[in-house]
Amino acid sequence: MALVEIRNITKSFRKGEETIIPLDNVSLDIHEGEFVSLMGPSGTGKSTLLNLVSGIDRPTSGQLVVGGVEITGLSRSKLADWRAANLGYIFQTHNLIPVLTAYENVELPTLLLKISAAERRQRVRVALEAVGLTDRAHHYPRQLSGGQEQRVGIARAIVAHPKIVVADEPTGSLDSETSEQIQILLERLNRELGITLLMVTHDSELSRMARRQLHLDRGKIKELASENQPVSVSAGGA
Amino acid sequence: MLLPWEYGVRNLMRRPLRTLMTLFALTTVITLVFVVVGFLRGMERSLSISGDEQVAWVFSMLAEENIETSAIEASIPSLLTSSIGSTFNRFDVDYVSPELFLGTRVTLPNQKSGFGLVRGVTVTAPLVHRKVQLVSGSWPQKNEILVGRLAGTKLGSHDGLLKVGDVIEFEGASWTVSGHFQADGSLYEAELWCRLEDFQMATKRQDISLVALQVKTPSAMSEVQLFCKERIDLELTSISESEYYAELREFFQPLRTLAWVVVWLVAAAGVFTGLNMMYGAVAGRGREIATLQAIGYRRRAIVISVLQEGLLLAAAASLVAGVLALVLIDGWAVRFTMSAFRLRIDGEAIVVGCLIGLLVGVLGAVPPALRSLRVDVATGLKAI
Ligand SMILES: Nc1ncnc2c1ncn2[C@@H]1O[C@H](COP(=O)(O)OP(=O)(O)OP(=O)(O)O)[C@@H](O)[C@H]1O
Ligand SMILES: [Mg+2]
Numbered sequence: 340m341a342l343v344e345i346r347n348i349t350k351s352f353r354k355g356e357e358t359i360i361p362l363d364n365v366s367l368d369i370h371e372g373e374f375v376s377l378m379g380p381s382g383t384g385k386s387t388l389l390n391l392v393s394g395i396d397r398p399t400s401g402q403l404v405v406g407g408v409e410i411t412g413l414s415r416s417k418l419a420d421w422r423a424a425n426l427g428y429i430f431q432t433h434n435l436i437p438v439l440t441a442y443e444n445v446e447l448p449t450l451l452l453k454i455s456a457a458e459r460r461q462r463v464r465v466a467l468e469a470v471g472l473t474d475r476a477h478h479y480p481r482q483l484s485g486g487q488e489q490r491v492g493i494a495r496a497i498v499a500h501p502k503i504v505v506a507d508e509p510t511g512s513l514d515s516e517t518s519e520q521i522q523i524l525l526e527r528l529n530r531e532l533g534i535t536l537l538m539v540t541h542d543s544e545l546s547r548m549a550r551r552q553l554h555l556d557r558g559k560i561k562e563l564a565s566e567n568q569p570v571s572v573s574a575g576g577a
Numbered sequence: 578m579l580l581p582w583e584y585g586v587r588n589l590m591r592r593p594l595r596t597l598m599t600l601f602a603l604t605t606v607i608t609l610v611f612v613v614v615g616f617l618r619g620m621e622r623s624l625s626i627s628g629d630e631q632v633a634w635v636f637s638m639l640a641e642e643n644i645e646t647s648a649i650e651a652s653i654p655s656l657l658t659s660s661i662g663s664t665f666n667r668f669d670v671d672y673v674s675p676e677l678f679l680g681t682r683v684t685l686p687n688q689k690s691g692f693g694l695v696r697g698v699t700v701t702a703p704l705v706h707r708k709v710q711l712v713s714g715s716w717p718q719k720n721e722i723l724v725g726r727l728a729g730t731k732l733g734s735h736d737g738l739l740k741v742g743d744v745i746e747f748e749g750a751s752w753t754v755s756g757h758f759q760a761d762g763s764l765y766e767a768e769l770w771c772r773l774e775d776f777q778m779a780t781k782r783q784d785i786s787l788v789a790l791q792v793k794t795p796s797a798m799s800e801v802q803l804f805c806k807e808r809i810d811l812e813l814t815s816i817s818e819s820e821y822y823a824e825l826r827e828f829f830q831p832l833r834t835l836a837w838v839v840v841w842l843v844a845a846a847g848v849f850t851g852l853n854m855m856y857g858a859v860a861g862r863g864r865e866i867a868t869l870q871a872i873g874y875r876r877r878a879i880v881i882s883v884l885q886e887g888l889l890l891a892a893a894a895s896l897v898a899g900v901l902a903l904v905l906i907d908g909w910a911v912r913f914t915m916s917a918f919r920l921r922i923d924g925e926a927i928v929v930g931c932l933i934g935l936l937v938g939v940l941g942a943v944p945p946a947l948r949s950l951r952v953d954v955a956t957g958l959k960a961i
Contacts, residue, residue, distance in 0.1 A: 436869075
């Protein structure tokens with residue numbers, strides 16, 4: 340069974356008279372441990388798809404099963420609880436809380452878990468270590484560089500041991516050198532820690548890091564390349 | 578699961594100037610609330626005196642309850658003693674007090690003058706008015722005056738004047754302060770007491786204003802009423818002290834209501850101050866709030882966090898205002914035509930003031946908190 344099962348998902352937005360259908364009957368499976376990149380022209384619905392998988396947006400129709408849970412049927416607060424336990428989100432701009440230190444930012448998701456204080460400290464420490472920022476733990480976001488901020492954002496996304504981590508253009512606002520560091524970091528997290536990653540990017544170099552590359556255009560998903568066996572991808576509707 | 582408190586605390590530090598200004602405004606508002614609540618407490622306390630059920634005031638029917646304008650013959654007291662069998666009597670002394678009571682302009686030792694309430698009494702007065710107690714000095718002798726605890730306040734003088742030995746003037750005569758009395762917060766405390774005969778001499782009157790008499794049991798009060806009714810020729814009426822205070826309470830009721838209206842209006846101003854600040858604070862935090870939700874914080878946690886901010890600010894303001902109230906306002910004097918009392922910041926006033934303060938904080942934060950959740954998470958994440 341796939342970790343993420345996207346079944347005939349359609350998402351449409353109504354803007355006045357006009358209806359936009361960025362996702363039209365999309366189906367896709369993502370397996371545990373995969374590193375999947377999603378490319379495609381601007382405005383095609385990549386972020387929309389990511390938000391659906393993350394349970395922060397709801398599909399117009401279709402089914403979404405993540406880790407065996409049908410998340411489209413969950414209430415808003417149940418969905419929040421589900422995200423706390425199962426999802427890590429890496430944002431384009433780190434979205435760190437400016438009044439909290441790097442440590443506190445990373446700690447934030449763990450406060451939602453039923454774990455001991457010692458376990459919490461341990462996890463935050465490990466996450467900061469994984470992104471190489473142990474020495475910046477007590478800095479506030481404004482005292483960090485853009486790349487460091489993004490690394491704190493990544494630590495925050497993995498600290499709760501989520502089943503899946505999604506990233507929406509994680510290097511989108513970084514210079515090429517910093518982007519490369521982040522690329523390497525993401526690849527390492529996937530390879531060494533076995534973190535399942537679904538990443539949207541415009542950066543073809545970053546996309547090549549992923550072991551599986553998808554392309555979204557005009558509501559349909561195309562498989563570009565896969566290191567492993569191509570896993571059931573079907574652009575529905577046809 | 579809730580967001581950590583530090584988050585709220587530090588959020589307040591984000592815009593220190595604005596927070597400080599709001600804190601100042603809220604402190605002002607809550608201090609004003611304290612002033613009015615202190616006023617109410619002071620007034621309630623002076624009205625909480627229930628009055629003596631066994632003491633009747635007999636005065637002229639024509640005075641229509643305004644005892645200052647009452648004039649009755651000086652022979653009435655003895656007539657009452659002989660006619661009313663249940664007059665309290667001890668060691669052969671009848672507890673009947675003839676009194677001349679007038680409001681008059683009083684010149685203080687510093688040459689300032691104020692409107693004072695003077696009661697000319699005899700030695701039976703402290704027997705009938707059981708609450709009256711000498712706290713310093715001695716009972717007045719010729720052209721001496723015994724000063725109630727709040728008389729100075731009533732006259733608009735600050736404490737320190739009207740010491741024993743000070744000389745004041747009224748009704749064309751000079752009076753030396755012989756001592757001070759208290760009366761358990763009752764209206765007598767605002768008065769100046771002198772000997773009846775001296776006061777009659779000064780005012781060139783032979784009559785008196787009223788007779789205060791103590792009966793043996795509260796039920797014997799009807800005997801006094803009956804006497805007034807039967808002797809129509811004397812044109813007398815009577816009221817028990819407790820009835821008088823009950824009427825006084827009723828008289829002040831609209832003022833109390835008004836004071837509470839002021840409390841709530843002032844509090845409403847505080848709510849708007851809070852709203853203004855919190856809307857501003859939350860408006861710039863759209864993306865952050867969406868991020869918290871994306872991480873897995875429920876909407877409730879975010880609302881509570883914003884409320885904590887408002888509450889924290891209000892608590893700080895309440896604390897400062899409470900201290901200001903205790904240090905500056907407690908004991909402030911308020912003057913009335915008929916009396917005077919002091920603002921009281923007691924435990925209850927502190928509790929009421931702080932609760933209103935906290936309520937202001939919560940009410941000021943609720944709408945901004947809810948507003949912050951109106952944007953869905955996906956949109957909020959794109960906010961600048
Ligand atoms: N809340 C919304 N209301 C209406 N239309 C929306 C909304 N969110 C997204 N859209 C539309 O859906 C389409 C897909 O948007 P989405 O953000 O998923 O694109 P994207 O592929 O992530 O683009 P980019 O690469 O520029 O980030 C766009 O045409 C956008 O205008
Ligand atoms: Mg996008």
